[in-house]
Amino acid sequence: MNLPKKATIIEVGPRDGLQNEQKFVDTEVKKEFIRQLASSGIKEMEITSFVSPKWVPQMRDAAEIVHASPAGVRNIVLAPNRRGIDRVLETSSKAVAVFVGVSNTFNKKNINKSTEESLKELKPIISELKEKDFFVRACISTAFYCPYEGKVVESDTISLCREFAEAGADELSVADTIGMAVPTESFSLFSKLKKELPGTLIAAHFHDTRKTALANIFSALQAGIDRFDTSAGGLGGCPFAPGATGNVATEDVVYMLERMGVETGVDLDELKKAIDLVAPAVSRPITTGYYQLSGKPN
Structure with missing residues (x-):
C-alpha cells in the first residue's frame, strides 16, 4: 500500500466553509475559529477572500480577518481578479489563492469570464505576486465534473494545471467542486498530475456531496498526493455550483489518516473545540462522523 509518512491538511473552513452562509457570521467568531484551528496544529489555511461583498457578503470583513491572522501559519487569502489582488496588497498577507474553473460555463457563472480570459488576466498577476515574494495557490474548480456541462475531459484539467504551473504558481488545489468524482477518477487524474508536474505542490480538494470524499482521498494518497483541503465540521458549499454541499470534514480526514499511520x-x-466555537453561528447542524461520535457542543 502506497502511503506517505506525513500529510498536510490545508484547512479551508474559514473561507470556503463559511462563504455560502446566508446569515453573517460575526467577525469575532471567525477570528476565534481561526485561532483555535491554529491551536489544533493546522499550519496552512484559507482564512478569507477579497471578493465583492455584493456577491459574497460573508467575506466583507476580509481585511480585518487578515489583520488578526495567527502567526506561524500560512494564512491564504483568495482573490479572483485584479481588484481583489489590489485589496490584498494593502494588507500584510503573503499568500494568495487565485481560481479558475476548467469548465467555461462554470467560470462565466462564477466570475463572468471564460476560462481562457481568466487565465490571460491571472498570468501577469501571478508573475507580479511572485516578484513580491508571495506564495501563490491556483484553485482549479470543476476538475472532474461541472454542474452545467457534466463530465470534464481529464486532459483539459491537466492542460489548465500545466498552464498555471508554467505561470509560476507554487501550488495547485484541484477540486471536485460538486462531489461527483469516484476513486478511479481520483487516482487517474492525480497520478497523471504528479507525473506531469513533479515540481509543483498538488493538493486534492474534495466535496462530500455523494459521500465519496474519503474514498477519493485514499485513492489520491495511492497516487502520491499528500496535501488535502478540508473543512472543519464539513462546512461549505459553492454559491455558483448548484448542488455543491460541504467540503470533506477535517476531523474525519485526520481521524482516517492518523489511524492509517499517516x-x-x-x-x-x-x-x-474549533468546531464547537463555530457550530452555533452556522445555519445547519454539524453532523460529521467523528464530531458526532465525540459529543456535541455544550
Whole structure:
C-alpha cells in the first residue's frame, strides 16, 4: 500500500466553509475559529477572500480577518481578479489563492469570464505576486465534473494545471467542486498530475456531496498526493455550483489518516473545540462522523 509518512491538511473552513452562509457570521467568531484551528496544529489555511461583498457578503470583513491572522501559519487569502489582488496588497498577507474553473460555463457563472480570459488576466498577476515574494495557490474548480456541462475531459484539467504551473504558481488545489468524482477518477487524474508536474505542490480538494470524499482521498494518497483541503465540521458549499454541499470534514480526514499511520500534526480534541466555537453561528447542524461520535457542543 502506497502511503506517505506525513500529510498536510490545508484547512479551508474559514473561507470556503463559511462563504455560502446566508446569515453573517460575526467577525469575532471567525477570528476565534481561526485561532483555535491554529491551536489544533493546522499550519496552512484559507482564512478569507477579497471578493465583492455584493456577491459574497460573508467575506466583507476580509481585511480585518487578515489583520488578526495567527502567526506561524500560512494564512491564504483568495482573490479572483485584479481588484481583489489590489485589496490584498494593502494588507500584510503573503499568500494568495487565485481560481479558475476548467469548465467555461462554470467560470462565466462564477466570475463572468471564460476560462481562457481568466487565465490571460491571472498570468501577469501571478508573475507580479511572485516578484513580491508571495506564495501563490491556483484553485482549479470543476476538475472532474461541472454542474452545467457534466463530465470534464481529464486532459483539459491537466492542460489548465500545466498552464498555471508554467505561470509560476507554487501550488495547485484541484477540486471536485460538486462531489461527483469516484476513486478511479481520483487516482487517474492525480497520478497523471504528479507525473506531469513533479515540481509543483498538488493538493486534492474534495466535496462530500455523494459521500465519496474519503474514498477519493485514499485513492489520491495511492497516487502520491499528500496535501488535502478540508473543512472543519464539513462546512461549505459553492454559491455558483448548484448542488455543491460541504467540503470533506477535517476531523474525519485526520481521524482516517492518523489511524492509517499517516501523521497530520493535528490534535483532534483541539480541532473539536474549533468546531464547537463555530457550530452555533452556522445555519445547519454539524453532523460529521467523528464530531458526532465525540459529543456535541455544550
